[in-house]
Amino acid sequence: MEIILQAEGLGKEVASGESRLTILHEIDFAVQAGESIAIVGASGSGKSTLLGLLAGLDLPTAGRVLLAGQDLNRLDEDARAALRGRLLGFVFQSFQLLPSLTARENVMLPLELLDLPEPRATAEAMLARVGLAHRLDHYPKHLSGGEQQRVALARAFAVRPRLLLADEPTGNLDAATGAQIIELMFAMNAEEGTTLILVTHDEALASRCGRQLRLEAGRLQN
Numbered sequence: 727m728e729i730i731l732q733a734e735g736l737g738k739e740v741a742s743g744e745s746r747l748t749i750l751h752e753i754d755f756a757v758q759a760g761e762s763i764a765i766v767g768a769s770g771s772g773k774s775t776l777l778g779l780l781a782g783l784d785l786p787t788a789g790r791v792l793l794a795g796q797d798l799n800r801l802d803e804d805a806r807a808a809l810r811g812r813l814l815g816f817v818f819q820s821f822q823l824l825p826s827l828t829a830r831e832n833v834m835l836p837l838e839l840l841d842l843p844e845p846r847a848t849a850e851a852m853l854a855r856v857g858l859a860h861r862l863d864h865y866p867k868h869l870s871g872g873e874q875q876r877v878a879l880a881r882a883f884a885v886r887p888r889l890l891l892a893d894e895p896t897g898n899l900d901a902a903t904g905a906q907i908i909e910l911m912f913a914m915n916a917e918e919g920t921t922l923i924l925v926t927h928d929e930a931l932a933s934r935c936g937r938q939l940r941l942e943a944g945r946l947q948n
Contacts, residue, residue, distance in 0.1 A: 733789065750776055793813065829866075832877055922935065
C-alpha cells in the first residue's frame with residue numbers, strides 16, 4: 727500500500743517565558759492511502775498542534791513530515807501551500823467560511839485557486855450532495871451551524887483531495903446535528919476513497935475510524 731503521510735521523530739517546542747515548553751515529543755507513525763485514523767486525547771494533549779504540522783501549516787522543531795513523499799521541511803511556505811491545495815481538504819471546528827462569500831462562492835474559491843474546470847457547476851453539485859441546493863446564495867451569517875459545516879464539507883471534498891484533515895468537526899454543533907454531519911462526512915469519504923485523519927476527544931466518534939492514535943501530554947501512546 728502507498729504511504730501518503732509519514733511523521734518521523736516529530737517534535738514541537740515553543741517559548742514559555744525564559745524556558746521552552748514541549749508540546750509534542752518524538753511522534754512516529756505512517757498513514758496508508760485509504761485509511762481512516764482518529765487522533766484522540768484530552769484537551770491540551772497536542773492534537774491540533776500535530777494536525778497543523780501534518781498539514782505543513784506549521785513546522786516542527788524536530789523530525790519531519792513526508793506528505794506524498796515530499797519532505798515539508800524542505801519546502802518554502804508557498805510550495806507547502808501549493809502542495810496542500812493539490813492534496814488536502816480541511817474541515818475545522820469553527821467552519822472557517824469566508825463571511826463575504828456566499829455558500830456557492832466559498833466552495834468555488836479553492837477550485838478557482840487551483841484553476842480547475844467548471845468551478846461553479848462543481849460547487850453547485852457538491853452543495854446539492856450535502857443537501858444545500860436551496861442555499862447556494864446565502865452568506866454564512868444566514869446559515870445555521872450545521873449548514874455552515876455542510877458548506878465546509880462541500881468545499882473540502884470539491885477539490886477531490888487525497889487526504890481529508892478534520893479537527894473536532896462537531897465541536898460547535900449540538901449532538902443531533904453533529905451526528906448528521908459525521909454520517910455525511912464518512913459517507914462522502916467512502917464515496918471518494920479519501921484518506922481521513924480525524925482529531926477528536928470523542929471516543930465513540932474515534933471508534934468509527936479504522937485506527938486510533940492516542941496522544942497523552944504530547945507523546946503517542948502504544
